Amino acid sequence: MDEIAPAAPGPGVPPPAMLTPPAPHRGRRGWLAWLVYVTCFGGAIYFAIHGARALSGEGSDDEVKAQVYASIGKLDETGFARMGKPEPGDWLDRFQETPQSMGRYRLSTPVRPTKDRRTVVLQPLGPMNEEQTKVVEAMRDYAEIFFQLPARVADSLPLEIGGKSEALTRKIPLGNRHGTYDTQYDAEKILDEILAKKLPDDAVVYLGVTMQDLWADNLNFVFGLGSFGRRVGVYSLARYYPEFWGKVRKDGDEIMGLRRSCKVLNHEAGHMFGLSHCVFYHCSMNGSNSLAETDRAPIHFCPLCHRKLQWNIGFDANKRYEALRDFYAKHEMAEEAEWMKGRIERWKEIATKDAIENGTAIVPEE
Numbered sequence: 301m302d303e304i305a306p307a308a309p310g311p312g313v314p315p316p317a318m319l320t321p322p323a324p325h326r327g328r329r330g331w332l333a334w335l336v337y338v339t340c341f342g343g344a345i346y347f348a349i350h351g352a353r354a355l356s357g358e359g360s361d362d363e364v365k366a367q368v369y370a371s372i373g374k375l376d377e378t379g380f381a382r383m384g385k386p387e388p389g390d391w392l393d394r395f396q397e398t399p400q401s402m403g404r405y406r407l408s409t410p411v412r413p414t415k416d417r418r419t420v421v422l423q424p425l426g427p428m429n430e431e432q433t434k435v436v437e438a439m440r441d442y443a444e445i446f447f448q449l450p451a452r453v454a455d456s457l458p459l460e461i462g463g464k465s466e467a468l469t470r471k472i473p474l475g476n477r478h479g480t481y482d483t484q485y486d487a488e489k490i491l492d493e494i495l496a497k498k499l500p501d502d503a504v505v506y507l508g509v510t511m512q513d514l515w516a517d518n519l520n521f522v523f524g525l526g527s528f529g530r531r532v533g534v535y536s537l538a539r540y541y542p543e544f545w546g547k548v549r550k551d552g553d554e555i556m557g558l559r560r561s562c563k564v565l566n567h568e569a570g571h572m573f574g575l576s577h578c579v580f581y582h583c584s585m586n587g588s589n590s591l592a593e594t595d596r597a598p599i600h601f602c603p604l605c606h607r608k609l610q611w612n613i614g615f616d617a618n619k620r621y622e623a624l625r626d627f628y629a630k631h632e633m634a635e636e637a638e639w640m641k642g643r644i645e646r647w648k649e650i651a652t653k654d655a656i657e658n659g660t661a662i663v664p665e666e
């Protein structure tokens with residue numbers, strides 16, 4: 301997989317200096333606060349949590365990590381690996397992240413569903429064949445289950461501005477060109493010029509999905525780009541399939557493609573619900589610097605990210621876990637389905653313990 305995305309900075313890969321916040325005067329996004337954009341996977345990250353660090357009064361990053369680990373019981377932690385020292389070239393080797401505790405998450409006043417605005421809307425962008433259309437349908441099912449909110453697929457929109465695609469495109473930089481793909485699309489313009497202008501009234505988040513390759517800012521490519529405040533994001537599925545790399549399909553490639561698509565969906569939508577990159581466990585909310593690192597991360601949310609989402613949306617965790625197990629089994633994601641069976645068993649005990657501690661369960665008096 302090394303040829304897919306260099307694990308260390310190389311030609312066309314942005315230097316870590318990208319962590320510097322963009323200057324406030326930056327052209328067309330000057331009207332946005334500098335920290336509303338977040339790019340993922342092979343890119344840079346600008347987070348809205350820096351203010352929460354000061355507000356939460358929780359101490360140093362190491363202290364916050366220790367507090368989070370101490371707050372999560374052994375049983376809840378079972379099945380998740382704590383984040384150790386990153387490998388050279390991994391996301392956390394290149395980018396420093398501020399740990400987002402539950403307290404910091406709440407203080408960040410994340411986007412939350414309301415009575416009238418609670419649908420996850422997937423927006424196909426540009427042409428898709430039958431197989432790709434089915435993948436988007438499966439992503440819709442997954443979004444409905446993962447976030448326990450209504451989800452729908454909107455009618456496809458062309459990738460063009462004023463009837464012209466040229467306003468959005470450039471040639472993929474040489475050295476990053478594979479297979480038959482030679483053109484890529486400007487993810488920032490897609491957010492600004494297409495999605496932000498068409499945000500449906502019922503959408504809590506509005507997510508563009510395309511089979512075209514994307515770039516943003518000075519990055520050679522991005523898998524996805526999202527905006528915290530405006531509730532819009534866009535992902536490309538192009539690099540998840542062997543055709544992009546000029547390779548022939550083999551057994552399991554379809555399942556891998558769907559697995560990656562589901563990961564990018566829960567990760568990017570997770571950002572839009574205010575979750576920052578997870579630095580506590582190996583978790584779908586980990587930052588990722590390459591497709592190889594993405595593939596190493598689990599599809600699941602760790603105990604902390606799960607609790608953030610549960611606090612935000614207020615779902616029945618058991619019902620959600622059971623539906624996720626069934627989704628993974630239906631789509632031949634056997635390892636994920638098996639993992640979820642174990643989680644469901646553990647969750648019964650965890651939920652009972654939580655209920656006792658919260659005083660919401662009936663227990664005999666001593």
Ligand SMILES: [Zn+2]
Nearest residue numbers: 339340341587
């Ligand atoms: Zn991310």
Ligand SMILES: [Zn+2]
Nearest residue numbers: 578583602605
């Ligand atoms: Zn996590």
